[in-house]
Amino acid sequence: MQWLEQHVQSGDVVYDIGANVGTFTLIAAIARGARVVAFEPGYANFARLCENIFLNGCSDRVVPVPLPLSDANGLVRFVYRSVEPGQSRHRMDVQPEKDGRRPADRHADQAMCAIRLDDARAHFTLPPPSHIKLDVDGA
Numbered sequence: 001m002q003w004l005e006q007h008v009q010s011g012d013v014v015y016d017i018g019a020n021v022g023t024f025t026l027i028a029a030i031a032r033g034a035r036v037v038a039f040e041p042g043y044a045n046f047a048r049l050c051e052n053i054f055l056n057g058c059s060d061r062v063v064p065v066p067l068p069l070s071d072a073n074g075l076v077r078f079v080y081r082s083v084e085p086g087q088s089r090h091r092m093d094v095q096p097e098k099d100g101r102r103p104a105d106r107h108a109d110q111a112m113c114a115i116r117l118d119d120a121r122a123h124f125t126l127p128p129p130s131h132i133k134l135d136v137d138g139a
Helices: 002-007 023-031 043-055 117-124
Strands: 013-017 035-039 062-065 074-080 091-093 108-114 131-134
Touching: 002 023, 002 131, 013 023, 023 035, 023 043, 023 062, 043 062
Parallel strands: 013 035, 013 131, 035 062
Antiparallel strands: 074 091, 074 108
């Protein structure tokens, strides 16, 4: 919160990488007047993020993106610790298990298309960021 208050100003562009349900996204957009690109690959968190954007009237200031960011474009496995909205500590596995079996610690996982941040910016014509808030688990 202190970082947002001290550094983010009206008109800035914030990339919220690991946006979860949008707590910092909404603060940056509403309290600080920033435009936000919110990356959140977890399906339950992404749905709640979109709902929170809508309920708070931020659709004109926040672009939600349901893709995980990676150092290479391609398929990855996204492993959920829990599928409840607001949960964290999920992880992304770039390489599948060698024997094709799911480890016992996995609650749920799914294949996703990951993208490099530079490629997402270019492909989707996203504005360049003034600031990046990065909060990803298991990366």
